[in-house]
Amino acid sequence: AKFISFEEYPQVNMGSAEVEAGKEVVVTLLIKNNPGIAGLVVTLKYDDSVLTLKDAVNGELFSGFDSALNIAWDESFNVTGDGILVTLTFAVAEGAAAGDYTVEVMVRECVDENGENIDIMATNGTITVTEAAEEEIMYGDADGNGVINTMDIIAMTVYIANFDEESGTSSINVGLGADADGNGSINTMDIIAVTVYIANFDEETGSSSIVLGPNS
Numbered sequence: 001a002k003f004i005s006f007e008e009y010p011q012v013n014m015g016s017a018e019v020e021a022g023k024e025v026v027v028t029l030l031i032k033n034n035p036g037i038a039g040l041v042v043t044l045k046y047d048d049s050v051l052t053l054k055d056a057v058n059g060e061l062f063s064g065f066d067s068a069l070n071i072a073w074d075e076s077f078n079v080t081g082d083g084i085l086v087t088l089t090f091a092v093a094e095g096a097a098a099g100d101y102t103v104e105v106m107v108r109e110c111v112d113e114n115g116e117n118i119d120i121m122a123t124n125g126t127i128t129v130t131e132a133a134e135e136e137i138m139y140g141d142a143d144g145n146g147v148i149n150t151m152d153i154i155a156m157t158v159y160i161a162n163f164d165e166e167s168g169t170s171s172i173n174v175g176l177g178a179d180a181d182g183n184g185s186i187n188t189m190d191i192i193a194v195t196v197y198i199a200n201f202d203e204e205t206g207s208s209s210i211v212l213g214p215n216s
Contacts, residue, residue, distance in 0.1 A: 010035050010118065012042065012085065014105045014125030021096040021132045024054065027125055029071075029085045029105065031061065036078035038113040040085070042122070043070050045104040051127065052091045059084035070108060078113045092129055101127045137176045139213035140194045144175030148197060148212075152178070156191050182214030 010033045019025035029042070040062075044053070058065035061081050064074035071086055073079075090103075105122040112118055142152040142159070156178050163170040163186075180190040180197070193212055201208040 006121075008033055009121055011121040011123060012040075012105055012107065013123045014044075014103050016126040016128070018128040018130060019090075019092050020130050021092055021098070022094040023132075024089055024091050025127060026087060026089050027103065027127065028059075028087050029125075030083065031085050032082050034080055034082050035118060036080045036112055037110055037118050037120075038076065038078050039072075039074045039109060039111045040120075041070050041072045041108040041110075043106045043108055044088075045102075045106065046090075046127075047101050050093050050096045050101055050129065051103070052093070053088060054091050055087075055089040057087045057089075059086055061085060076113070090127065092127070094132075096129050098129050098131045101129060103127060137182075137213070139177050139182055140180040140190075140197055141177035142174045142180075142194075144177065148177075148194060148201075150198065153191055153194055153198075156180075156186065156194065159186060160188065160191075180212045182212075 011031070013030045013032060015027040015030070017025045017027050056067035056071060058073075061079050061083055062073035062075050062085075064072075066072045067086070073085065103125040105124055107120055107122050110118045110120045138146065138148070140148040140152060142155040155172070155174050159170045159172045159174045159178060162172045174186065178186045178190060180193040193210070197208045197210040197212055200210045
């Protein structure tokens with residue numbers, strides 16, 4: 001038998017990606033040096049306390065596709081193309097510890113159109129989870145549109161008008177930025193802070209001499 005180098009060997013390769021905890025990430029499983037196969041079944045192993053498989057979308061190589069405990073492709077003839085077998089979407093748990101999580105690929109079956117077994121290698125992928133970035137709060141931006149203007153004052157006024165002291169909630173939703181002075185509560189002081197901010201806003205420089213937030 002002719003010696004085949006790793007570079008030329010038929011292989012299925014899981015992609016790697018980086019993602020923040022609590023977010024979704026997309027990776028692909030590729031086939032390379034495809035000798036011509038009609039059936040392929042793989043099993044993925046990963047830490048399901050951190051990763052949840054949300055979606056598996058078939059690539060364009062095989063018409064037959066099934067994704068349950070295993071992922072299977074089939075065709076009545078040999079498919080010889082290389083490329084994406086499946087695109088996977090994983091959701092990462094909110095409190096996931098930062099680190100590398102392996103997505104292991106195990107080939108259960110790989111056959112050609114005559115039912116002959118085909119040797120194929122599998123390489124694992126890594127999903128690197130990073131700590132969720134602190135969301136940047138734009139203090140004073142009550143409606144969350146990235147701009148501080150009179151609309152924010154209106155949003156805060158309506159929020160306060162509809163605030164129920166007993167339940168400690170308002171029937172109106174506002175963004176975290178509604179707490180303009182960053183003291184943990186939304187009240188008239190926040191409206192005053194935003195009013196003063198707007199009054200001192202210089203259109204030319206695009207900034208106000210008033211600083212909002214807990215450092216104000």
